[in-house]
Amino acid sequence: MTASTSSKRTKRSTAIRLSLAGLALVGIGAAATTAAWTDNVFFSASATSATFDLQGSVNGTDFLDGATEAGAISFAVAPAAFENIKPGETRTTSIWIKNNSSIDAKLAAPVVTGTGALFTDAAQPLTASVAKTAGGAIAAGDTLASGATLQLTVTVVAPNWTDAKFKGSTGNTLKIQFAGASS
Structure with a gap:
């Protein structure tokens, strides 16, 4: 090299x-x-779901969950309110519903049903209705705010019975059912 x-x-x-x-x-x-x-950069947040709970009361003080029937509450009205009703008589009592949810509730119109001869007689049945105590019917879509209470008046009207079959009639039940959905 x-x-x-x-x-x-x-x-x-x-x-x-x-x-x-x-x-x-x-x-x-x-x-x-x-x-x-x-x-x-990272972000995190906790997530919780809303609560939904309609409650009812027959005295405006003690609110309870009623019998649950397909997303609705159902309460027995105090028996004394309508016992011993006479022909042609109108009786009223108050009930309350409360939205014990963390969100507003959209109400359905109440479903009022009666069983037994006094409510189911074809010619002369007792009639029952529910209205807001402050006035007006509950319409489908009415909103009950979270934590709010609504007082309602239940009215039962007896026709002028003349038939003896209505005397001492037992086994009659009035059921008022309220349904609500989250809004």
Whole structure:
């Protein structure tokens, strides 16, 4: 090997080493630049579902969950309110519903049904209705705010019975059912 060949190799080897060192520096710089422009941010939040609970009361003070029937509440009205009703008599009593939910409730019109001869007689049945004590019927879609209470008046009207079959009639039941949905 000649001196010039050896010198060329040394120069070439030095050039290759310098080139590799330069590439390594560029790679490190690129990696450092990428790391400097990378960032993460995280968010978290707790989630809870709303509560939904309609309650009823026959005295305006003690609110309870009634018998649950397909998303509705059903309460027995105090028996004394309508016992010993006479022909042609009108009787009223108050009941209350409360939205014990964390959200507003959209009410359905109450369903009033009666069983037994006094309510089911084809010719002369007792009639029953429910209205807001402040006035007006409960219409489907009325809203009861969360925590709000609504007083209602139940009215039962007896026709002028002349038939003896109505005397001392027992086994008669008035059921008022309220349904609500979250709004």
